[in-house]
Amino acid sequence: MTYRWILPMALLLCVSTTAISVNYDLLRSQLRSSNSACLMLLRQLNGAPQRCPEDTMNFQVPEEIEQAQQFQKEDAALVIYEMLQHTLRIFRRNFASTGWNETIVENLLVKVHLQMDRLETNLEEIMEEESSTWGNTTILRLKKYYRRISQYLKAKKYSHCAWTVVQAEMLRNLAFLNALTDYLQN
Amino acid sequence: MLLSQNALAIRPLNLYPVVYISLLFGILHAVSVSPDESCISFNLTLRNFRLILSWELKNRSIVPTHYALSYTIMRPAGEMIVEDCINITRSFCDLTDEWDSMTETYVTTVVGTRGNTTLVNCWDRVFPALDTSLEPPEFEIVGFTNHINVIVEFPPVIPKMLVMKNLQTQLSLIIEEKSGSIVKLHRPKIDGNTTGNFTYVIDKLIPNTEYCVSVYLEPKEAEKIRRSPLKCTLLQPGQESESSESAKIGGIITVFLIAAVFTSTIITLRRIGYICLRNNYPKVLNFRNRSAWVFPELPPLEAVAIVKIIHINRKKKVWNYTYDDESDSDNEAVPPASAGGYTMHGLTGLCPASMSSASSEDCFNPDPEEPPLPQPGAESEPLMAPGPGPWQSECTDGAYERTGNLLQDPFPEEDSCSTEGSEDRIIFNVDLNSVCVSTLNDDDPEVPPVLSCIPEETVDLEDAEEVETSLLVAGGEGMQLPFPSPPVECLWPEDAPSEKSDTAESDVDIGDGYIMR
Numbered sequence: 001m002t003y004r005w006i007l008p009m010a011l012l013l014c015v016s017t018t019a020i021s022v023n024y025d026l027l028r029s030q031l032r033s034s035n036s037a038c039l040m041l042l043r044q045l046n047g048a049p050q051r052c053p054e055d056t057m058n059f060q061v062p063e064e065i066e067q068a069q070q071f072q073k074e075d076a077a078l079v080i081y082e083m084l085q086h087t088l089r090i091f092r093r094n095f096a097s098t099g100w101n102e103t104i105v106e107n108l109l110v111k112v113h114l115q116m117d118r119l120e121t122n123l124e125e126i127m128e129e130e131s132s133t134w135g136n137t138t139i140l141r142l143k144k145y146y147r148r149i150s151q152y153l154k155a156k157k158y159s160h161c162a163w164t165v166v167q168a169e170m171l172r173n174l175a176f177l178n179a180l181t182d183y184l185q186n
Numbered sequence: 187m188l189l190s191q192n193a194l195a196i197r198p199l200n201l202y203p204v205v206y207i208s209l210l211f212g213i214l215h216a217v218s219v220s221p222d223e224s225c226i227s228f229n230l231t232l233r234n235f236r237l238i239l240s241w242e243l244k245n246r247s248i249v250p251t252h253y254a255l256s257y258t259i260m261r262p263a264g265e266m267i268v269e270d271c272i273n274i275t276r277s278f279c280d281l282t283d284e285w286d287s288m289t290e291t292y293v294t295t296v297v298g299t300r301g302n303t304t305l306v307n308c309w310d311r312v313f314p315a316l317d318t319s320l321e322p323p324e325f326e327i328v329g330f331t332n333h334i335n336v337i338v339e340f341p342p343v344i345p346k347m348l349v350m351k352n353l354q355t356q357l358s359l360i361i362e363e364k365s366g367s368i369v370k371l372h373r374p375k376i377d378g379n380t381t382g383n384f385t386y387v388i389d390k391l392i393p394n395t396e397y398c399v400s401v402y403l404e405p406k407e408a409e410k411i412r413r414s415p416l417k418c419t420l421l422q423p424g425q426e427s428e429s430s431e432s433a434k435i436g437g438i439i440t441v442f443l444i445a446a447v448f449t450s451t452i453i454t455l456r457r458i459g460y461i462c463l464r465n466n467y468p469k470v471l472n473f474r475n476r477s478a479w480v481f482p483e484l485p486p487l488e489a490v491a492i493v494k495i496i497h498i499n500r501k502k503k504v505w506n507y508t509y510d511d512e513s514d515s516d517n518e519a520v521p522p523a524s525a526g527g528y529t530m531h532g533l534t535g536l537c538p539a540s541m542s543s544a545s546s547e548d549c550f551n552p553d554p555e556e557p558p559l560p561q562p563g564a565e566s567e568p569l570m571a572p573g574p575g576p577w578q579s580e581c582t583d584g585a586y587e588r589t590g591n592l593l594q595d596p597f598p599e600e601d602s603c604s605t606e607g608s609e610d611r612i613i614f615n616v617d618l619n620s621v622c623v624s625t626l627n628d629d630d631p632e633v634p635p636v637l638s639c640i641p642e643e644t645v646d647l648e649d650a651e652e653v654e655t656s657l658l659v660a661g662g663e664g665m666q667l668p669f670p671s672p673p674v675e676c677l678w679p680e681d682a683p684s685e686k687s688d689t690a691e692s693d694v695d696i697g698d699g700y701i702m703r
Contacts, residue, residue: 036407039315039316039407040316043313043316049224051258051293051309053258053265056259056260056261056262056263057260057261057262058261058262067350068350068354164260165260168260168291168311169260171289171291171313171315172289172290172291175288175289175315175406175407176289178406178407179350179354179406182354
C-alpha cells in the first residue's frame with residue numbers, strides 16, 4: 001500500500017524519457033530532409049557559367065566542422081542552428097549580379113528558416129543545461145568563418161564570380177550540416 | 187613604271203584586311219574551342235567502390251578521337267591534370283585516387299582532339315555529394331535452414347572520398363529482405379576498415395520459404411538510390427539439421443517441464459492434505475508375501491455343552507403360604523416350607539453329559555438323603571440345588587413334569603434328571619449362598635428389590651403373568667448359573683409382582699440368611 005506511488009512515478013519517468021528520445025530522432029529526420037532539399041535548391045543556382053579561377057578563396061572552415069568529429073547531441077544542435085542562421089544572413093545580401101532565379105532563392109530561405117524554427121524549441125532546454133565549453137569555442141570559430149565570407153562578398157562587390165565562389169562554399173556548409181545531424185540521436 | 191609602282195603600293199594595303207580577317211577567324215576559332223560548360227555532360231558513378239567520371243558531348247556530330255581530363259576546385263589550388271586520363275580514347279576516367287572529398291565542387295575540363303586538332307574543350311562543375319550515382323555492390327547469398335548469409339564484396343581499400351577522418355563512411359549499406367509482400371531492411375555497420383568479403387547473416391527465417399535479397403548503398407545527401415537485382419533462394423526442409431535438433435531438444439525439455447510440474451502438483455496436494463494416500467496398509471491386507479500368509483488357526487475345540495433353551499409359558503403360581511395337605515392342587519405353586527426354613531423346590535431338567543455328578547446335583551438335585559419336606563421351621567441342611575426364584579428356571583423339556591407333591595421326594599434318587607414329577611409341583615433346592623436375594627422393603631412396596639449381588643445381569647422383576655424365560659448356561663465344568671455366587675447375605679429377589687400380589691399374606695422371615703416362607 002505504501003509503495004503505490006512507485007508505479008505511477010515509474011510510468012511517468014518512462015513516458016517522459018520516451019518523449020525526450022522521440023524529439024531528437026524526429027528532429028534529425030526533419031533536419032536531414034529539409035537540408036537535402038536546400039542542397040538541391042542551391043545546386044540549381046547556376047546562372048551564367050563562369051569558371052572564375054582568379055576569384056577562388058579559402059575561407060578556412062573550422063576543422064571540427066569539416067571533419068565531422070564526435071559531437072554531443074546538444075552541441076550538434078547549437079552548431080547546426082548557428083550555421084543555419086548565418087546561411088540565412090548571407091543569402092539575404094545582394095545577388096543581383098548572379099542572374100539567379102529569385103524564386104529558388106526564396107524557397108531556399110524558407111526551408112532554412114523552417115529548420116531554425118524546429119531547432120529553437122529544443123534549444124531552449126539545451127541552453128539551460130549546456131555547460132560544455134567546446135560548443136562555445138566552435139561557435140566562435142563559426143562566427144569568424146562566416147564573417148570572412150561576408151567580407152569577401154563585400155570586397156568583391158557582390159560580383160558574379162564572388163557569388164559563384166560563395167555558392168560553392170555554402171554547398172560545403174550544407175553537406176557538413178548533414179553530417180552533424182547524425183549526432184542528433186537519443 | 188608608274189603602274190608597277192602603284193601595284194607595289196596596292197599589295198600591302200590588300201594584305202591588311204586579309205590578315206585582319208584571318209585573325210578574326212582565328213579568334214573565333216579559338217573562342218569556339220574554349221571550355222564551354224554547355225557542350226558536355228558529366229556522369230559520376232561509384233561502381234564497385236570505384237569513382238568513375240564519364241562524359242558525353244552534347245554535339246554528337248563532333249567525335250574526338252582522344253580526350254584529356256583536368257580539374258580544379260573553388261579554392262586556390264591550381265589546375266589539376268589527371269595523368270591517367272591524358273590522350274585517352276575512352277570517354278570515362280577513374281578518379282578514385284584523385285578526388286578525396288564528397289563535399290568539394292570540382293570544375294572539370296575535358297579536351298577532345300583528333301590528331302592535332304582540338305575539337306572540343308568543355309568544362310562543368312561536379313559536386314560528388316549530389317552528383318554521384320551509387321551502383322549496388324556485388325554480393326552473393328547462401329541459403330540455409332533458417333538463415334541466409336549475404337556476402338558483399340568490398341574493395342581492399344575503400345576510396346578515401348567515402349571515408350572521413352573519423353572513419354565514418356559517407357554512405358550506408360542497406361540489405362533488403364523480401365518474402366512475399368513483407369520487406370525488411372537491414373543496416374549493417376560499415377566503416378573505413380570494412381574490406382574484403384563482408385558477410386551478414388539474416389536469421390530467424392522460416393524454413394521451406396522463398397526469400398529474395400537486394401543490396402544497395404544509400405548516400406547521405408542524395409535521395410536517389412539504385413537497387414541491385416534480386417537474388418532469391420528457397421530454404422529447404424532437408425537442410426534443417428540444426429532446426430530439427432533444436433526441435434528435439436525443445437521437445438525433450440518440454441516433456442521434462444511437464445513432468446516436473448505434474449509431480450510438484452501431486453506433492454503439493456498431498457502435503458496440504460487434499461490427497462490422502464495411504465501406504466501403510468494393515469497387515470491383514472498385506473498380500474505381497476504369499477508364503478508368509480498366516481492362516482488363522484482354528485480355535486481349539488472346546489467342550490461345548492449343548493444347551494437347549496426352552497421357553498416355558500407358565501403362569502406364575504401364587505404361593506398362598508399354606509401347608510395344608512388339601513392344598514395340593516394345581517394352583518399350588520408354593521412349595522411347602524422346610525423345617526429349617528428351607529424351601530424345597532424340585533428342579534428337573536436336562537443335564538449335559540459332561541456334567542459331573544456334583545454339578546448335576548448342584549443343578550438339580552437336592553440332597554437325596556434329605557428327608558422329604560420337613561415341616562416349616564425345621565432346620566435342614568442347606569440345599570445345594572440352585573434355583574432362581576423369581577424366574578424359576580427349569581431345565582425341563584417335554585419329558586419332565588412338575589410335581590406338586592413335594593413331600594414325596596420330588597427328586598428322584600437315581601437321577602437328578604429324572605423326569606418324574608407330579609403334575610404341578612415344583613420342587614427345587616435353593617442354595618442361598620449361590621443366589622442373591624433381596625430384602626423386602628415393607629415401607630415402600632413399590633421399590634423393586636435390588637439385586638446387589640448379581641453384577642452381570644439385572645433382574646427385571648415384572649409382572650408374574652409375563653413369560654418367564656430362563657437360560658441355563660452350561661460350561662465345561664458343568665452347569666453354571668448365569669449369576670455368580672452371591673454372598674450369604676444376598677438373598678434371592680422375590681418376585682415383585684408376587685410380592686405385590688401377595689403382599690398382604692407374605693411373610694418373609696429372614697433368619698440366618700434364609701428365607702422362611
